Amino acid sequence: MSSLKQLTKKVIEFRDARNWDRYHGPKDLALGMLIEASEFAELVQYFSGEELQQKVRENKQALADELADVFWWVLLAAEDLDIDLEAAFITKMKKNGRKYPAGSSEQVGKPFAKKKTGR
Known part of the structure; x- marks a missing residue:
């Protein structure tokens, strides 16, 4: 079992022991x-x-x-929405790598230059 899964298990056990799950719909998790x-x-x-x-x-x-x-709250949301957080993170980092290739920004802190759309 991964460390992330162990932490998620602890969070769920803590929440469920207090019957807080009834207050934790997707909106509530986002607000938290x-x-x-x-x-x-x-x-x-x-x-x-x-x-x-x-x-x-x-x-x-x-x-x-x-x-x-x-x-x-991130762990609770991932669990309740049935999202594999480790897999989602890896997938998102790959997307970020394609969207923001190394060396594509001239200076740190400046917004990433948008692709020209022909306008």
């Missing part, structure tokens, strides 16, 4: 992810440069907790 991702973003939203790096160092455990909360 968004809420936790926003809590992660809140920890760094107003900072940049060295100040951001300092905040990251100071809040490393809080950042880890929020990322773990996001991961919780």
Whole structure:
């Protein structure tokens, strides 16, 4: 059993022991992810440069907790929607490789240049 499957099993057991599954439809799972991702973003939203790096160092455990909360919802959603997360991730990375080939961007941080459509 993969580590991801073991983690999913723990999350499902935790949820089911509390009868929370009745509150976890696809919409609820998506909202849970968004809420936790926003809590992660809140920890760094107003900072940049060295100040951001300092905040990251100071809040490393809080950042880890929020990322773990996001991961919780991702695992639940994948399980409940019958999505093999490992396979989906590998497939998506292949798509990303075709869409954004290495060396195709001139500078890091600039949007990927869209293909010309003839307009």
